[in-house]
Amino acid sequence: MKVAVLKGGKSLERGVSLRSGARVEDALARLGHDAVPLDAGADLVERLLADTPEVAFIAMHGPGGEDGTTQELLEILGIPFTGPGVAACAVCTDKSLAKHALKAAGVPTPAWFAFNQTAFRELGAAEALGGLEQRLGFPLVVKPSRGGSALGVRFAAAEPEVPEALVAAFSYDDRVVLERYVDGRELAVGVIGSEALPIVEAIPADGDRYDFEARYEIGRTRFECPANLDEAERVEVTEAALAAYRALGCSGFARVDLILGADGPQVLEVNAVPGLTDTSLLPQAAEAAGLSFEGLVDRILELALEASGASA
Amino acid sequence: MPEPPHRRRAHTRTQDLERYAGLFAERTGVMRSSAMRDLMAITARPEVISLAGGLPDTSTFPPKSFAAQMTRIAQESAAEALQYGPTEGFEETVDCILQVMGAEGMLPDPQDVIVTTGGQQAIDLVAKTLVDPGDVVICEAPTYPGAVPVFCSYQAEVVQVECDQDGMRIEDLEEVLGELDAEGRRPKFVYSVPTFQNPAGVTMSLDRRRRLIELARSREMLVVEDNPYGLLRYEGEALEPLYKLDGGDYVLYLGTFSKILSPGIRLGWLCAPPPVMEKVVLGKQAADLCTSTLTQYFVREYFAEGRWREYIESLAELYRHRRDVMVAALREFFPAEAAWTEPGGGLFIWATLPDFIDTGDLLARALRDDVAFVPGQAAYVDGRGRNSMRLNFSGVGEDEIREGISRIGKVIAEQMDLYGALTREHPHMPAGGAEDMGGIDSLVLPFKKAAEGGP
Numbered sequence: 001m002k003v004a005v006l007k008g009g010k011s012l013e014r015g016v017s018l019r020s021g022a023r024v025e026d027a028l029a030r031l032g033h034d035a036v037p038l039d040a041g042a043d044l045v046e047r048l049l050a051d052t053p054e055v056a057f058i059a060m061h062g063p064g065g066e067d068g069t070t071q072e073l074l075e076i077l078g079i080p081f082t083g084p085g086v087a088a089c090a091v092c093t094d095k096s097l098a099k100h101a102l103k104a105a106g107v108p109t110p111a112w113f114a115f116n117q118t119a120f121r122e123l124g125a126a127e128a129l130g131g132l133e134q135r136l137g138f139p140l141v142v143k144p145s146r147g148g149s150a151l152g153v154r155f156a157a158a159e160p161e162v163p164e165a166l167v168a169a170f171s172y173d174d175r176v177v178l179e180r181y182v183d184g185r186e187l188a189v190g191v192i193g194s195e196a197l198p199i200v201e202a203i204p205a206d207g208d209r210y211d212f213e214a215r216y217e218i219g220r221t222r223f224e225c226p227a228n229l230d231e232a233e234r235v236e237v238t239e240a241a242l243a244a245y246r247a248l249g250c251s252g253f254a255r256v257d258l259i260l261g262a263d264g265p266q267v268l269e270v271n272a273v274p275g276l277t278d279t280s281l282l283p284q285a286a287e288a289a290g291l292s293f294e295g296l297v298d299r300i301l302e303l304a305l306e307a308s309g310a311s312a
Numbered sequence: 313m314p315e316p317p318h319r320r321r322a323h324t325r326t327q328d329l330e331r332y333a334g335l336f337a338e339r340t341g342v343m344r345s346s347a348m349r350d351l352m353a354i355t356a357r358p359e360v361i362s363l364a365g366g367l368p369d370t371s372t373f374p375p376k377s378f379a380a381q382m383t384r385i386a387q388e389s390a391a392e393a394l395q396y397g398p399t400e401g402f403e404e405t406v407d408c409i410l411q412v413m414g415a416e417g418m419l420p421d422p423q424d425v426i427v428t429t430g431g432q433q434a435i436d437l438v439a440k441t442l443v444d445p446g447d448v449v450i451c452e453a454p455t456y457p458g459a460v461p462v463f464c465s466y467q468a469e470v471v472q473v474e475c476d477q478d479g480m481r482i483e484d485l486e487e488v489l490g491e492l493d494a495e496g497r498r499p500k501f502v503y504s505v506p507t508f509q510n511p512a513g514v515t516m517s518l519d520r521r522r523r524l525i526e527l528a529r530s531r532e533m534l535v536v537e538d539n540p541y542g543l544l545r546y547e548g549e550a551l552e553p554l555y556k557l558d559g560g561d562y563v564l565y566l567g568t569f570s571k572i573l574s575p576g577i578r579l580g581w582l583c584a585p586p587p588v589m590e591k592v593v594l595g596k597q598a599a600d601l602c603t604s605t606l607t608q609y610f611v612r613e614y615f616a617e618g619r620w621r622e623y624i625e626s627l628a629e630l631y632r633h634r635r636d637v638m639v640a641a642l643r644e645f646f647p648a649e650a651a652w653t654e655p656g657g658g659l660f661i662w663a664t665l666p667d668f669i670d671t672g673d674l675l676a677r678a679l680r681d682d683v684a685f686v687p688g689q690a691a692y693v694d695g696r697g698r699n700s701m702r703l704n705f706s707g708v709g710e711d712e713i714r715e716g717i718s719r720i721g722k723v724i725a726e727q728m729d730l731y732g733a734l735t736r737e738h739p740h741m742p743a744g745g746a747e748d749m750g751g752i753d754s755l756v757l758p759f760k761k762a763a764e765g766g767p
Contacts (some may be wrong), residue, residue, distance in 0.1 A: 010357070012676055082492055120733045129734070164668045164736035167727050171673035 001033045004053035004079070005300065006070060008039035011062030012151055012172070019060040020276040026031075027297040029055070036185065040065065042267050048077055055304050056081040057297070058273055064148060065094035066273040080308030086274045088249040093270040096145045098248055102267055107240060109267045111136055112179040114145060117170055133159055136180045142166055145172035155181065172218050184261030189241035190282040191297070192253045193303055196238045197285035201227035223281065227286040229290055233260065237268035240265040252303045255282050316441050336427070339445075339467050355684035361716040363596070364684040366510065367707035368571050369630060373623070381613040383434045389609060397605040401427025408615040410582050412567065414544050415621065418556045421581045421645050426592060427603045429569035430694060431540055431580035435459055435503075436761070437599070438564055438582065439466045441591045442500045448492060451503040454662070454691030454700070456510045459503060460588055470693045477653065479506055479516025482523045489531070501534040501564070502515055505692050506554055508658025510540040511691045511702035515656065518551050525554060528562040538566045541658035546632035548656045560585060569611060571659065572624050577607035630653065631659070631706050634713055638705040641714045645721030649730055650702075659706040663701060663722060664688070668731050671701045683719040 003021040005028070007021025009012055021037060028035035036051050038044060040060055046058070056079050058070060068089035084092065093098050096114035103109060113132050117302035119125035133140065143153040143163035152172035162178075169176040190197035203222045229237065241256035244267040255274035258265045275284045276293075286296040313364075353361045357455060374596055385393050406425045413420060428434040429466040435458075445467035451459060465472050471492075473485045485502070492499060494590030502524070506516035516524070528535045556566040560583060568580035584592055596602075616621060638661060639654050646652070652663035665671065671687040678684060688700025702718075 117730060122728060124733075126734050126736055151676065163731055164670075166666060166669050166686070166734055167731050168673040170679035170730060171670075171727070 004036045006057045009064045010059045016279045018042045027294045045062045082304040083252040084250040089211045089272040092270045103127035108242045109182040114177045116175040139181045141179045143170045144169045145175035147172045180259040184259040187258045188281040189256045190285040191245045198226035198288040200225040200281045235267045360682045360685045363703045378757045385609045393609040404612045429578045430578045434566040434582040442597045443468045448499040450499045457690040503536045505538045506726045512662040513653040513655030513660045525557045536564045540568045540571045545657040629665045634705040637710045641717035643719045666698045683716045
């Protein structure tokens with residue numbers, strides 16, 4: 001089968017995407033497929049039309065590849081693609097929208113407020129900051145609403161640190177989320193089709209937070225899969241993850257990130273195109289479930305074709 | 313373009329990952345990849361105006377001259393040029409090196425010179441020869457971003473000494489040395505780019521050069537002088553290199569053809585006294601046996617033409633204009649709260665912004681407008697430099713420099729406005745005061761603030 005692997009693009013996570021893409025291409029080759037690597041640029045449509053792939057494997061992270069743009073393009077071209085559809089991608093990508101959807105569906109997610117730059121520049125939202133900070137409490141997390149791999153995420157321990165954190169977060173997106181910081185264990189649940197994979201726990205080696213550096217460097221972060229949880233915790237976390245996956249309308253596959261704090265699991269975000277690099281969590285979870293990387297890629301393709309068949 | 317099948321074996325299994333993690337040498341723990349590296353990968357996009365690189369403009373090298381030299385090598389010395397060469401490099405290459413060093417008043421013994429694979433290998437060989445894990449290496453703050461990973465990979469403890477517009481502050485160095493004395497430790501060497509420093513663009517004053525050499529001699533301490541830019545002077549009188557002031561006893565000297573001819577030929581050199589050289593040669597043998605013979609032949613041919621100084625003069629002329637364009641653009645587009653160096657040579661300007669701006673995040677924002685620079689943090693080992701940036705003016709044309717600085721200025725203004733709105737006041741740089749900023753003579757360099765904030 002001819003499979004286009006869409007990777008790269010212009011997003012800040014380009015490097016990660018290229019690594020995910022290369023790994024998928026290798027797996028496709030071993031599965032006997034004809035993998036066509038496509039570094040997403042201005043000629044993407046032209047190349048898709050010329051190469052006529054039977055299915056597109058989307059290995060692009062961040063804006064453009066993960067926010068529904070590429071998905072919509074593929075729908076128009078009539079090419080089946082992996083992962084969630086246009087609407088789910090758009091919602092997952094925007095943490096503020098996603099958190100609204102999670103809250104509406106009764107899925108626990110840390111308290112938050114979201115602002116765009118206009119609110120501060122033109123509407124004097126700074127006046128309201130103090131009150132919001134009081135309600136969220138310190139420390140709080142400031143992050144770009146759209147963005148991944150922890151880029152632009154800052155922790156503000158006290159009020160004077162908030163403006164600087166906001167300036168940093170606004171470097172990545174016009175909308176930022178101020179979120180209550182939840183202390184707890186960092187967990188990720190991969191979902192394939194409608195089934196949850198074993199839970200992965202990320203334990204940064206140097207006791208640091210799970211940041212960009214830690215995510216993509218072998219040896220910096222220790223992963224435990226399946227995570228060392230008791231049965232009740234495992235069920236609770238898995239159910240929260242599946243509820244989040246459904247609430248955001250995901251299909252195909254996705255990864256749900258959660259914190260397990262004193263009040264039970266809280267969903268931080270859902271990644272519509274989770275990383276598939278050597279150090280990414282989803283492949284590790286699949287491995288723990290007895291599914292090799294090839295098996296994972298194969299299953300993801302199968303789901304993409306099923307979805308397109310159903311909708312055709 | 314079709315890619316070859318099975319280009320690389322993917323590491324698909326978790327067990328594989330763990331197996332590798334267990335195999336890594338301890339020193340790889342300090343070799344860090346970073347978000348910044350991923351961001352820098354994006355700066356390679358063709359639509360990005362990159363003021364990030366340290367690239368000389370190789371487009372001015374006459375292709376005809378290049379073709380003629382390579383043809384001559386092919387016709388007259390193909391077999392030799394394609395063969396291994398001596399580890400120390402060819403005598404003829406050393407002759408060329410002596411000419412370059414002679415242009416700055418230095419006359420080393422040819423026996424003291426080894427040809428290396430770029431200046432970068434010279435740094436590596438020095439560290440490899442001298443540094444044991446835990447040894448102290450002193451360098452400038454900020455320092456050449458490419459030197460830090462070298463020192464770290466040999467597990468050195470890097471101590472940075474502040475710079476101002478006259479280069480490394482020797483009184484601060486004395487203080488650091490005193491503190492080390494108290495702990496019964498000695499630095500293995502002091503690494504410095506005294507002339508048109510990368511990244512700050514500043515030059516160490518003659519007085520400080522003399523004091524540094526006095527310190528080196530009285531303490532029998534080695535100084536590593538890295539001088540890639542000495543001949544790229546756009547105005548003023550040249551200052552004597554440390555190597556010349558010292559006579560070559562305690563100063564190890566690193567040079568390179570990268571900025572005066574081509575970085576692609578990967579030719580640099582190291583001058584060191586015989587006992588050090590003996591070890592360096594062994595280290596070089598282990599690393600790569602010898603430097604490229606082909607490019608050494610090229611340099612030999614190029615110098616034989618006798619026009620190498622003219623070419624450097626033409627580069628200096630080109631870069632002087634570009635620097636002027638960048639400085640003018642900075643004055644026009646950067647906010648009054650920003651400060652920057654105005655170097656008399658070299659390739660870089662160092663700019664510092666109000667301290668609430670993180671230039672790593674700013675780079676992400678700037679990339680959305682297709683412009684790039686090096687965030688200042690890359691020049692420090694301890695996370696400082698967050699509100700500074702290195703700007704290169706040699707690698708792109710004048711129009712692009714102006715456009716690039718204008719775009720960066722716009723995103724800075726955007727962040728300052730936002731900060732102002734968030735704090736309900738106009739942002740100021742707390743220390744120094746605006747009256748100290750802006751002019752080349754009165755410039756209180758950004759590094760000062762960092763020093764005050766330090767331990």
